[in-house]
Amino acid sequence: MTNAVNTDSPMADIRPRTLAEKVWDKHLVAKGENGTPDLIYIDLHLVHEVTSPQAFDGLRLAGRPVRRPDLTIATEDHNTPTLAIDRPIADLTSRTQIETLRRNCAEFGIRLHSLGDIEQGIVHVVGPQLGLTQPGITVVCGDSHTSTHGAFGAMALGIGTSEVEHVMATQTLPLKPFKTMAITVNGTLRPGVTAKDIILAVIARIGTGGGQGYVLEYRGSAIRALSMEGRMTICNMSIEAGARAGMVAPDATTYAYLEGRAHAPAGADWDDAVAYWDTLATDEGASFDAEVILDADTLEPFVTWGTNPGQGVSLSDTVPNPADIDDANERSAAERALEYMDLAAGTAMKDIHVDTVFLGSCTNSRVEDLRAAAEIIKGKSIADGVRMLVVPGSARVRIEAEAEGLDKIFLAFGAEWRFAGCSMCLGMNPDQLAPGERCASTSNRNFEGRQGKGGRTHLVSPLVAAATAIRGTLSSPWDLVQDGMLGHDAVPAVFVPAR
Amino acid sequence: MQKFTTVTGVAVPMRRSNVDTDQIIPAVFLKRVTKTGFEDALFYGWRQDPEFILNQPAYQSPKVLVVGADFGTGSSREHAVWALRDFGFDVVLSPRFGDIFRGNSGKQGLLAGQISEDDAETLWGILEANPGIELTVDLVACTASVGELTVSFEVDEYTRWRLLEGLDDIGLTLRDEARIAEFESHREPWRPRTLPARQVNL
Ligand code: SF4
Numbered sequence: 181m182t183n184a185v186n187t188d189s190p191m192a193d194i195r196p197r198t199l200a201e202k203v204w205d206k207h208l209v210a211k212g213e214n215g216t217p218d219l220i221y222i223d224l225h226l227v228h229e230v231t232s233p234q235a236f237d238g239l240r241l242a243g244r245p246v247r248r249p250d251l252t253i254a255t256e257d258h259n260t261p262t263l264a265i266d267r268p269i270a271d272l273t274s275r276t277q278i279e280t281l282r283r284n285c286a287e288f289g290i291r292l293h294s295l296g297d298i299e300q301g302i303v304h305v306v307g308p309q310l311g312l313t314q315p316g317i318t319v320v321c322g323d324s325h326t327s328t329h330g331a332f333g334a335m336a337l338g339i340g341t342s343e344v345e346h347v348m349a350t351q352t353l354p355l356k357p358f359k360t361m362a363i364t365v366n367g368t369l370r371p372g373v374t375a376k377d378i379i380l381a382v383i384a385r386i387g388t389g390g391g392q393g394y395v396l397e398y399r400g401s402a403i404r405a406l407s408m409e410g411r412m413t414i415c416n417m418s419i420e421a422g423a424r425a426g427m428v429a430p431d432a433t434t435y436a437y438l439e440g441r442a443h444a445p446a447g448a449d450w451d452d453a454v455a456y457w458d459t460l461a462t463d464e465g466a467s468f469d470a471e472v473i474l475d476a477d478t479l480e481p482f483v484t485w486g487t488n489p490g491q492g493v494s495l496s497d498t499v500p501n502p503a504d505i506d507d508a509n510e511r512s513a514a515e516r517a518l519e520y521m522d523l524a525a526g527t528a529m530k531d532i533h534v535d536t537v538f539l540g541s542c543t544n545s546r547v548e549d550l551r552a553a554a555e556i557i558k559g560k561s562i563a564d565g566v567r568m569l570v571v572p573g574s575a576r577v578r579i580e581a582e583a584e585g586l587d588k589i590f591l592a593f594g595a596e597w598r599f600a601g602c603s604m605c606l607g608m609n610p611d612q613l614a615p616g617e618r619c620a621s622t623s624n625r626n627f628e629g630r631q632g633k634g635g636r637t638h639l640v641s642p643l644v645a646a647a648t649a650i651r652g653t654l655s656s657p658w659d660l661v662q663d664g665m666l667g668h669d670a671v672p673a674v675f676v677p678a679r
Numbered sequence: 680m681q682k683f684t685t686v687t688g689v690a691v692p693m694r695r696s697n698v699d700t701d702q703i704i705p706a707v708f709l710k711r712v713t714k715t716g717f718e719d720a721l722f723y724g725w726r727q728d729p730e731f732i733l734n735q736p737a738y739q740s741p742k743v744l745v746v747g748a749d750f751g752t753g754s755s756r757e758h759a760v761w762a763l764r765d766f767g768f769d770v771v772l773s774p775r776f777g778d779i780f781r782g783n784s785g786k787q788g789l790l791a792g793q794i795s796e797d798d799a800e801t802l803w804g805i806l807e808a809n810p811g812i813e814l815t816v817d818l819v820a821c822t823a824s825v826g827e828l829t830v831s832f833e834v835d836e837y838t839r840w841r842l843l844e845g846l847d848d849i850g851l852t853l854r855d856e857a858r859i860a861e862f863e864s865h866r867e868p869w870r871p872r873t874l875p876a877r878q879v880n881l
Pocket of ligand 1: 257258302303304323325541542543601602605606623624
């Protein structure tokens with residue numbers, strides 16, 4: 181029912197293609213016919229404890245092995261505690277999931293980074309830090325934020341449990357081609373404005389369903405100027421715009437990040453790889469199915485006021501009035517959101533008090549994020565009545581941060597310095613908001629109850645998180661400058677690469 | 680997956696429509712880590728009632744469920760199909776199914792056959808008059824027969840073919856195994872591998 185294809189045929193190179201199309205074509209095992217999907221080869225399968233147990237069980241029932249253990253890697257993240265990690269996990273369900281993963285990985289020969297291991301951490305932090313996430317590969321994981329890996333110019337897809345089993349058994353996935361959308365961000369970000377603000381503004385613009393059916397490609401000078409960490413932050417939240425994936429074409433920044441990492445190609449392989457990676461960028465004249473253009477010059481720090489990531493405004497703005505929203509569905513969604521968030525229309529965002537600040541999650545928990553926040557809070561103390569959790573994305577990030585002394589800065593400030601994991605990004609482990617508690621969070625989802633039942637989430641950048649922890653109200657570093665607490669030059673501009 | 684041609688077994692007349700997946704299996708059971716062993720969870724809420732049909736002696740090991748329209752709507756949980764399979768059901772006949780449920784059924788070897796409202800009514804009448812009577816489902820002819828009565832059901836051609844051949848999604852892909860192996864034979868050597876594990880110290 182399918183035809184073999186030769187992706188190296190000259191024909192494939194004649195039509196100008198986008199980055200996404202090139203990666204797709206390169207991984208075509210068999211082309212679908214009459215509406216059946218294409219069969220796509222998967223280069224890298226990332227596994228964690230929540231979405232894998234039934235997949236392993238399915239293999240066991242069918243007597244199938246994992247086809248390519250050497251293209252598969254597992255870590256523990258969603259359920260892991262971030263305190264007292266040497267003690268048994270208290271919650272029974274969480275403990276069962278972790279223990280099941282350990283048993284399954286041992287049985288099927290899968291490399292696993294367990295709690296306590298230097299490479300343990302959020303699955304989307306671990307892949308890149310090991311150098312496994314590379315340009316032009318296909319990556320899947322049973323987690324929607326797999327889109328993170330697209331920052332390297334990979335095609336990175338979140339999948340469901342039966343697809344996890346499918347990839348384990350066959351190293352392929354039947355997929356229908358996606359549409360492509362260019363998100364072009366021109367200009368230069370001002371100091372204090374970050375990748376997080378770009379993506380929050382993009383989602384506010386196109387809506388949480390705007391990317392449905394599309395692979396987004398982020399391009400333009402503001403994207404080129406970003407570090408890999410910043411690009412990961414942006415691609416991470418592509419899923420919040422409804423997209424299947426987000427990508428950034430690889431360049432010198434990508435190569436600099438990768439070179440020397442444990443699993444990056446080395447020696448002659450490196451040169452071969454770079455030669456290929458250099459061919460990946462979207463061709464001149466290739467067409468996208470849709471395009472959105474954004475201006476970085478005028479962008480301000482962006483924060484959410486509602487209960488989906490598209491309900492955001494500039495920090496200097498006010499809580500919108502639902503009565504001003506034309507679309508009836510969006511209007512009633514806004515009304516419900518304001519009720520849940522306990523906010524009145526017209527309130528200045530900067531007047532909103534928070535109880536908790538969370539710096540972490542696969543969106544913003546890399547060493548660069550921690551460094552940027554530490555830069556702001558250094559030598560200051562946390563606002564009265566506010567608690568701050570700092571949760572590195574992986575054990576390695578934690579160690580790197582400690583080597584730079586960042587832990588001491590956070591602790592002296594009055595924040596908590598935790599072990600690696602998903603932590604307060606989702607209410608699945610002990611780190612949760614209490615009902616009614618309000619949080620400025622660097623994570624990616626502000627859904628009702630996401631950080632704990634009844635918890636209220638404002639999505640923010642690491643810089644806004646840091647300034648908010650100092651002032652107790654949603655704030656940007658520029659508010660600290662105005663207060664005389666921070667020098668003009670101390671507001672970080674576009675981040676420097678981490679290494 | 681087993682090849683599916685005919686099934687003969689006890690049929691359960693369930694006069695309920697709009698049975699969503701939450702009724703088939705409540706969310707608390709989603710925390711489990713296995714793909715089997717969900718028989719106790721099937722229709723959990725209703726089974727607390729001793730009068731519920733599956734608690735009656737005639738229906739202790741049924742194979743066919745004849746149920747009202749809009750069966751399996753709501754949440755996409757694949758557990759709904761697993762629970763029905765684990766309980767022993769091979770076939771569900773209903774005038775209309777939730778889309779995702781129907782898709783999930785085909786993948787797990789559960790036949791979701793669509794019958795007319797009238798035939799559902801007739802089948803219920805016969806099954807209720809003869810509790811525990813066996814019914815035969817023939818996937819080649821797309822018919823269900825009990826006693827003198829034979830009704831036909833619909834199932835999409837692709838799903839039917841897969842059930843007849845005993846192919847799940849993975850089995851289907853593995854038919855292309857030679858192509859997968861061929862593809863693998865010319866993957867570039869520098870593409871990432873997780874094994875053997877490499878370490879770089881700080
Ligand atoms: S940090 Fe949050 S969004 Fe990321 S993988 Fe963990 S739970 Fe999912």
